[in-house]
Structures are given as structure tokens and as C-alpha cells.
Amino acid sequence: MAPSDRPSTRAQRTKADLKAAIHFEIARSGTLDVAAVTEAAGLSQATFYSHFGSHDDALAAALDISLTNVTEVSRSIVNIETILEMGLADMIDLLVEQLVVAFGVEAPVLRVALARLSQNTTIRDVYRSHQSAHHLHLTKQLELGQRASVVRAGEPDQLAAALLVSAQG
Numbered sequence: 001m002a003p004s005d006r007p008s009t010r011a012q013r014t015k016a017d018l019k020a021a022i023h024f025e026i027a028r029s030g031t032l033d034v035a036a037v038t039e040a041a042g043l044s045q046a047t048f049y050s051h052f053g054s055h056d057d058a059l060a061a062a063l064d065i066s067l068t069n070v071t072e073v074s075r076s077i078v079n080i081e082t083i084l085e086m087g088l089a090d091m092i093d094l095l096v097e098q099l100v101v102a103f104g105v106e107a108p109v110l111r112v113a114l115a116r117l118s119q120n121t122t123i124r125d126v127y128r129s130h131q132s133a134h135h136l137h138l139t140k141q142l143e144l145g146q147r148a149s150v151v152r153a154g155e156p157d158q159l160a161a162a163l164l165v166s167a168q169g
Contacts, residue, residue, distance in 0.1 A: 025037045027105070060122040
């Protein structure tokens with residue numbers, strides 16, 4: 001991308017503000033109301049559509065925020081330090097407890113966005129990107145746990161997949 005093709009700092013801020021407003025509005029109301037989003041962001045609907053070509057693009061942005069929030073909870077708990085300090089069973093108990101809270105907060109956004117998952121490639125790509133990155137994180141932490149003899153033997157990739165599926169509820 002040539003320097004002239006990059007969005008300006010102002011455009012980046014505007015898009016970030018819109019993303020936050022989209023996420024907030026869906027979390028608050030369970031729907032994507034462009035008028036409410038633009039009012040909350042102090043921007044015009046034309047500005048909204050210049051950054052998001054469709055409602056699904058806006059949903060993908062909100063999903064990105066929600067999945068970042070949920071995976072950050074998991075990443076803060078599933079790490080070798082926590083496994084060594086708490087033990088695997090207690091770490092999993094804490095993970096479940098905290099993910100219930102995180103998914104509860106993000107549920108409206110997740111419901112709306114995931115309802116469009118099979119119809120929209122942008123939403124699907126956001127979901128898969130987070131899932132893949134988190135799977136890699138879990139695999140690495142479980143491998144480290146195996147090296148420290150605090151996680152049972154087995155393919156770390158498969159253990160990570162099982163943990164990921166379990167954590168998704």
C-alpha cells in the first residue's frame with residue numbers, strides 16, 4: 001500500500017469511533033441501528049457508509065471487538081504462569097467462570113453477528129481469524145504445560161481444539 005493509499009490518522013480515529021459505537025449499540029439494543037450509531041459517534045450516516053459498505057461489514061467490526069474482548073479474558077488466564085500457580089483444574093474453573101461473564105456481556109453482539117456467519121464472508125473471516133489465533137495461543141500454552149509436567153500427555157493441538165470448543169460453550 002502506497003503512503004497516499006493509507007487512511008489518514010483522522011480517518012482511522014473516525015473508523016475506530018464508529019466501530020466502538022456499533023459495538024455499544026448492538027450490545028445495548030441487540031440490533032444495528034445506523035441512526036443510533038451515528039448519533040452516539042457524533043457523525044453522519046454518510047460517514048458511516050463511507051467506512052462500512054454494508055450492515056454486515058459493521059457487524060464484522062462489532063464481532064471483532066467482541067471476540068477480542070472474549071479471547072483477551074481467555075489469554076489472561078490460559079498461560080503457563082497461571083497453570084503452574086493454580087494447577088490445570090483450578091485454571092479451567094477460573095476460565096469457565098470468567099468466560100461466562102465475558103460471553104454474557106458480549107452475547108447480544110455475538111448473537112447478531114453469528115446469525116449472519118454463514119451468509120457473510122467478512123463476518124466468517126473475522127470469526128476464523130480469532131479462532132485460529134486463539135487456537136495457536138492455547139496450543140503453545142498447553143505444550144509449555146506438558147514440558148512442565150502439569151498438563152497430561154497428548155497432542156497439544158487436539159487438546160487446544162477441545163479446550164477451544166469447550167470454552168465456546
